Amino acid sequence: MRCVLYCSLLLVFSTSAWADDDVYQILRQDDAGYAEVVPGKKLTFPRDHLPHPDYRIEWWYLTANLIDSAGRDWGVHWTLFRQTLYPQGDVRGWNSNQVWMAHAAVSTPNGHVYEERFARGGIGQAGVDHIDGRFEAWLDDWLWRGQGLEPLPGQLSIRLQDINVDLRMTMATPWVLNGDQGFSQKSAQGQASYYYSQPHIQIVGVIGLQDQNVEVNGVGWLDREWSSQPLADNQPGWDWISLHLNDGSALMVYRLRHTAAGEAEAGAAERSDDWISGTWIHPDGTAEALSADDIRLQPLKNLAVKRKQQGPLQLPLVWSLALPAKGSDHQWVVRAPEPDHWLETSFPYWEGPVIAEGVNPGVGYLELTGY
Numbered sequence: 193m194r195c196v197l198y199c200s201l202l203l204v205f206s207t208s209a210w211a212d213d214d215v216y217q218i219l220r221q222d223d224a225g226y227a228e229v230v231p232g233k234k235l236t237f238p239r240d241h242l243p244h245p246d247y248r249i250e251w252w253y254l255t256a257n258l259i260d261s262a263g264r265d266w267g268v269h270w271t272l273f274r275q276t277l278y279p280q281g282d283v284r285g286w287n288s289n290q291v292w293m294a295h296a297a298v299s300t301p302n303g304h305v306y307e308e309r310f311a312r313g314g315i316g317q318a319g320v321d322h323i324d325g326r327f328e329a330w331l332d333d334w335l336w337r338g339q340g341l342e343p344l345p346g347q348l349s350i351r352l353q354d355i356n357v358d359l360r361m362t363m364a365t366p367w368v369l370n371g372d373q374g375f376s377q378k379s380a381q382g383q384a385s386y387y388y389s390q391p392h393i394q395i396v397g398v399i400g401l402q403d404q405n406v407e408v409n410g411v412g413w414l415d416r417e418w419s420s421q422p423l424a425d426n427q428p429g430w431d432w433i434s435l436h437l438n439d440g441s442a443l444m445v446y447r448l449r450h451t452a453a454g455e456a457e458a459g460a461a462e463r464s465d466d467w468i469s470g471t472w473i474h475p476d477g478t479a480e481a482l483s484a485d486d487i488r489l490q491p492l493k494n495l496a497v498k499r500k501q502q503g504p505l506q507l508p509l510v511w512s513l514a515l516p517a518k519g520s521d522h523q524w525v526v527r528a529p530e531p532d533h534w535l536e537t538s539f540p541y542w543e544g545p546v547i548a549e550g551v552n553p554g555v556g557y558l559e560l561t562g563y
Contacts, residue, residue, distance in 0.1 A: 225279030226420035229384040235374040238341040250274040250418035255557040258410035267299030267545040288314025294331040307352040356400035365392040365477025385419035391442035429562015437554035440475030488514040495531040524550035
């Protein structure tokens with residue numbers, strides 16, 4: 193059984209398991225035997241901060257836009273992924289059907305550094321749990337520890353290559369339930385996830401780089417999502433943007449690209465059948481669900497992105513984003529200042545800081561998958 197689980201781990205998280213242009217196929221696999229995402233389920237905290245092993249895939253996803261005392265920009269993103277290998281198996285012990293993957297990345301004034309780690313479930317190497325009355329999410333020595341049963345207030349401590357990151361995080365607004373009270377539909381065919389966020393995280397911390405400790409502060413965004421089949425067969429990937437705006441409001445939008453042949457086109461304009469959704473969050477944390485009718489999202493410009501394993505890739509790193517019904521002060525040009533934030537991980541994707549230019553400007557993060 194140990195060999196079976198180890199080989200399954202390699203299968204799930206290895207790009208060699210799928211054709212190079214279809215590593216996201218696992219997100220489209222049939223969900224038979226796994227728990228189904230259905231509308232009307234009430235999300236309950238702090239319980240839903242913990243894993244949901246009856247569902248195939250789940251993640252805890254933090255992005256942070258930070259600045260140091262010299263006014264230089266920094267970015268941090270850390271993600272913990274949980275994967276169920278097969279339904280209705282053991283969760284704990286050496287026979288566990290759970291595997292874990294984590295990504296950490298730091299955007300420094302001098303470049304982009306990232307790392308990927310894997311762990312098996314059931315033996316304490318990785319997990320999310322309440323331990324001694326506190327929330328903990330970890331893989332090896334990468335640790336997010338809450339002060340109580342909630343993730344926030346809490347502290348994230350990670351080390352990648354020669355960089356140490358220690359962030360102390362608080363929140364002042366409620367959790368935001370995306371979609372219909374946390375039920376986030378992903379296609380007309382019925383694909384969906386449970387999805388909630390905390391868009392108003394205040395951060396202070398230290399980034400240790402070589403012999404220098406840099407004090408930073410800024411804002412963060414935590415996404416929590418779990419599903420058994422998040423993508424439809426004709427959805428090669430998604431484009432996701434989160435923004436912290438200067439007036440204290442926040443915005444999250446995404447489009448799941450639809451293509452007839454399942455091939456992603458970098459920078460392709462919005463198709464009429466792309467699945468577009470989002471959430472507008474007021475400064476006090478109250479939220480409004482946004483549908484495709486509320487959002488205008490268009491790529492404006494492709495930029496060449498360097499890759500270590502292959503040649504450059506053209507990706508849409510400048511976007512037009514608007515909420516027409518809210519008026520002319522709700523439109524932005526969203527651009528990535530640094531294009532070289534490609535993560536050549538088992539599921540390769542682009543993730544990095546962006547700036548939003550408009551009447552109400554801000555900062556945020558962009559994620560591009562399936563290209």
